[in-house]
Amino acid sequence: MSTAGSGAVRLRALPGWLGPLGWLVLLLALSLGMGWLEGLLRLVEPDSRQVLYARASFLALLGQHVLVVGVASLAAVLLGVGGALAVTRPAGRDFLPLVSQLASIGQTFPPVAVLALAVPALGFGTLPIIVALLLYGLLPIVRNTLAGIQGIDPDVHEAARGMGMTRGQILRQVELPLAAPVILAGVRTSVTINVATAAIGATVGASNLGDPIISGIVNGNTAYVLQGALLIGLLAITVDSAFERLQRRVGRRGVQ
Amino acid sequence: MIELFEVTKRFGEEVAVDGISLRVEKGELCVLVGTSGCGKSTTLRMINRLIEHSDGEIHLNGQPVRTFDEVALRRRIGYVIQSTGLFPHWTVARNIGLVPRLLKWPRGEVRERVEALMALLGLPVAEFADKYPHQLSGGQAQRVGVARALAADPEILLMDEPFGALDPITREALQHELLDLQARLHKTIVFVTHDMDEALRLADRLVVMRQGRIVQQGPPLELLHEPVDDFVASMLGGEERGLKEAALTRVRDRMLPLGPRLLAHERVAAQAPLHQALSLMLWHRVDRLTVVDDDDIPIGELSLRRLVGSKS
Numbered sequence: 001m002s003t004a005g006s007g008a009v010r011l012r013a014l015p016g017w018l019g020p021l022g023w024l025v026l027l028l029a030l031s032l033g034m035g036w037l038e039g040l041l042r043l044v045e046p047d048s049r050q051v052l053y054a055r056a057s058f059l060a061l062l063g064q065h066v067l068v069v070g071v072a073s074l075a076a077v078l079l080g081v082g083g084a085l086a087v088t089r090p091a092g093r094d095f096l097p098l099v100s101q102l103a104s105i106g107q108t109f110p111p112v113a114v115l116a117l118a119v120p121a122l123g124f125g126t127l128p129i130i131v132a133l134l135l136y137g138l139l140p141i142v143r144n145t146l147a148g149i150q151g152i153d154p155d156v157h158e159a160a161r162g163m164g165m166t167r168g169q170i171l172r173q174v175e176l177p178l179a180a181p182v183i184l185a186g187v188r189t190s191v192t193i194n195v196a197t198a199a200i201g202a203t204v205g206a207s208n209l210g211d212p213i214i215s216g217i218v219n220g221n222t223a224y225v226l227q228g229a230l231l232i233g234l235l236a237i238t239v240d241s242a243f244e245r246l247q248r249r250v251g252r253r254g255v256q
Numbered sequence: 257m258i259e260l261f262e263v264t265k266r267f268g269e270e271v272a273v274d275g276i277s278l279r280v281e282k283g284e285l286c287v288l289v290g291t292s293g294c295g296k297s298t299t300l301r302m303i304n305r306l307i308e309h310s311d312g313e314i315h316l317n318g319q320p321v322r323t324f325d326e327v328a329l330r331r332r333i334g335y336v337i338q339s340t341g342l343f344p345h346w347t348v349a350r351n352i353g354l355v356p357r358l359l360k361w362p363r364g365e366v367r368e369r370v371e372a373l374m375a376l377l378g379l380p381v382a383e384f385a386d387k388y389p390h391q392l393s394g395g396q397a398q399r400v401g402v403a404r405a406l407a408a409d410p411e412i413l414l415m416d417e418p419f420g421a422l423d424p425i426t427r428e429a430l431q432h433e434l435l436d437l438q439a440r441l442h443k444t445i446v447f448v449t450h451d452m453d454e455a456l457r458l459a460d461r462l463v464v465m466r467q468g469r470i471v472q473q474g475p476p477l478e479l480l481h482e483p484v485d486d487f488v489a490s491m492l493g494g495e496e497r498g499l500k501e502a503a504l505t506r507v508r509d510r511m512l513p514l515g516p517r518l519l520a521h522e523r524v525a526a527q528a529p530l531h532q533a534l535s536l537m538l539w540h541r542v543d544r545l546t547v548v549d550d551d552d553i554p555i556g557e558l559s560l561r562r563l564v565g566s567k568s
């Protein structure tokens with residue numbers, strides 16, 4: 001493909017990314033300029049002396065939040081996709097039932113409970129929340145990777161082997177590309193849930209966008225709660241719409 | 257050349273293939289037929305080692321398949337299956353070029369080869385190269401499947417009910433194309449089918465299997481005339497074997513030169529199979545046809561007596 005051609009493609013793809021970009025801009029703008037909303041917030045909390053959460057800058061909290069979710073999600077993707085791939089190989093197939101069961105049990109486990117278990121083991125701070133998010137985010141990724149790999153037409157697999165592709169070639173050129181849309185959907189669920197779930201990290205001393213919410217609840221200041229919730233919501237929408245774009249790009253080719 | 261010596265395949269307790277011996281000469285088209293579950297696909301898949309045989313030996317050109325690296329072996333053997341197994345996320349051209357790319361052919365050569373094969377199988381490059389499999393009809397997809405199998409010019413071709421899912425007209429067209437290809441390329445082919453007409457039309461050697469064993473093998477006409485038992489006779493068409501045989505004989509082989517009599521009104525092509533001449537006679541209620549060549553010029557005549565092959 002010529003450079004001019006790919007340039008044109010990139011230009012055409014841009015409008016699609018305007019959605020996620022727009023949300024991102026709104027998110028950053030509000031993190032920097034929550035003060036603009038002071039009037040509105042006053043309406044919610046007319047009696048409080050202070051309506052703007054000021055213990056830390058929103059931008060710093062947002063950064064912390066993104067960092068925690070990012071690290072946990074990255075680890076969850078590596079572990080989840082890697083694990084699910086391992087148990088769909090001939091050598092690891094014995095563990096397939098075990099892993100699928102663990103994955104579905106994991107979902108019934110509330111994240112708060114994971115936190116409660118993680119704190120005694122890992123202490124207060126950022127680490128337990130990362131571990132909790134990692135464990136909690138693992139499930140949809142494992143489940144979807146398994147579904148994606150197992151959903152591939154067995155005849156495609158048969159043909160790939162019959163043509164003389166090695167296991168590695170089949171994995172990289174056939175299984176992963178064909179399962180990618182399903183895997184990506186799992187990652188999207190995982191990350192979006194974790195953006196919201198990370199807020200409970202504030203209860204164990206991780207400072208992130210959950211802080212204003214917790215402190216709002218503790219001090220009976222609804223305005224604080226609103227600010228935290230607003231930013232978390234915007235972050236979740238930004239992330240989710242970015243994944244939506246990504247999924248559309250990945251899913252566009254071939255497979256219907 | 258493919259040779260099977262007393263080859264057995266067991267899945268646990270079940271014996272899927274039971275001590276079969278078979279020899280397919282270079283350039284020969286061998287067709288396996290038999291009831292469902294009799295081990296045809298298993299036999300095919302043991303040849304390219306998608307399944308390992310339990311007992312016996314399989315040789316390619318005199319060398320046991322077990323001594324080959326299995327991946328290298330499969331790249332040397334074309335494999336076509338009923339559902340095509342085309343990669344849905346790859347274009348037609350990329351699908352066809354798979355094995356040459358696996359063999360690390362230079363990029364230009366792969367492209368040339370893909371285009372040559374598309375031309376060979378009647379798939380215009382401009383129209384089809386960039387299509388995805390889901391945009392193809394069943395017949396087109398199967399052409400792509402055959403092209404992919406032929407891409408690295410393998411000596412051996414294994415075809416498992418390749419035309420089974422196609423309508424009769426497309427199927428017949430592809431059968432003729434396969435025969436044309438075979439006349440030019442002289443591959444060693446093992447072909448599985450449930451369609452006895454297809455089997456008779458294509459086979460140099462016909463192999464009838466039942467419950468993991470070979471019941472009879474030989475040239476199609478031999479099996480038609482001398483089936484070893486009722487099973488083979490009924491596989492080959494039972495009471496309709498006369499028509500099956502007529503399908504294998506050409507009008508040209510039975511016609512007489514033009515005589516002094518008036519030309520019969522109804523015509524039949526010299527290249528047509530005999531059962532077609534019989535059908536024309538039944539249809540027009542006549543017992544004589546004029547035989548014409550490709551240019552529709554009368555070259556002989558065919559009477560019912562000659563057609564059925566009665567003496568005198």
Ligand SMILES: Nc1ncnc2c1ncn2[C@@H]1O[C@H](COP(=O)(O)OP(=O)(O)OP(=O)(O)O)[C@@H](O)[C@H]1O
Nearest residue numbers: 267270271272290291292293294295296297298299
């Ligand atoms: N991977 C396998 N594991 C266990 N049993 C198998 C396996 N593959 C085939 N079989 C069994 O081996 C026998 C022969 O199967 P095969 O697929 O070779 O039959 P076939 O002649 O190709 O049948 P069809 O005409 O229906 O395609 C069947 O009884 C089948 O159940």
Ligand SMILES: [Mg+2]
Nearest residue numbers: 296297298416
């Ligand atoms: Mg079969």
